[in-house]
Amino acid sequence: MSKLNGNQCEGFSLYYNGESSCASSDGYEACVWAAEKLSVEKKSKTAPSFLANVVKNLVEIDVLHGAMYIAEYPFCTLDQRVKIADKFGIADQVLFAKPKGRTLFEFLWEGTFVPERGGRLLYQDGRIYRMFGCSFPESDNSFILEKTDKDLADRVKKEILDGWDEINALPSKIDCDGILDGGFCHFKFSSKRCGGYEPLLAKEGKALKKWAKKIAKHFKKVGIDLELE
Secondary structure (H helix, E strand, C coil), rough: CCCCCCCCHCHHHHCCCCCCCCCCCCHHHHHHHHHHHHHHHHHHHHHHHHHHHHHHHCCCCCCHHHHHHHHHHCCCCHHHHHHHHHHHCCCCEEEEECCCCCEEEEEEEECCCCCEEEEEEEECCEEEEEEEEEEECCCHEEEEEEEEEEHHHHHHHHHHHHCCCHHHHCCEECCCCCCCCEEEEEEECCCCCCCCCCCCCHHHHHHHHHHHHHHHHHHHCCCCCCCCC
């Protein structure tokens, strides 16, 4: 997800900054760039009208693109985003509260200078959610169901069970000193939680990094990059 600084073209765009062509090869980002360009050209006066115009164009291409954009959009209130999701019939595609159920694995990150949040959650039944959000307020977190893959859940469960003694021995709190522009990230392996400020870069975080990478490889095989680094 692109970092937000509030200074994009027209003050409402996340990906379009007045360029003549899109430089991104990512399918989602390219679609959003084009939809934002059209919305800027329509001279949307408010963030809700801008968001609605972008989502209208996105859902014609891919409903999931529209849902993801609503989930990550930071310039509208929760109520405004809920109304727009309802308007375009995609309220079931984007959730505004943590999905119910028991998670098998979680990787959640939080920025410092930029108050963004994100991450992935894998549930016991194979549901994989991507989280978008903002640190202030916490209630503005949104969740998109990316896919359901029970085989992935079974493989990750086996990986955790096989290494449980080592995973359970991980320090619950791991912080890295000497980094000024980093962020926080937190992991959950079954019932074990650990994390802190840049824990994967800390000396005490070597074992955590090892296990995070092991799980990330399983996600990679189903086309999901956890972007640990």
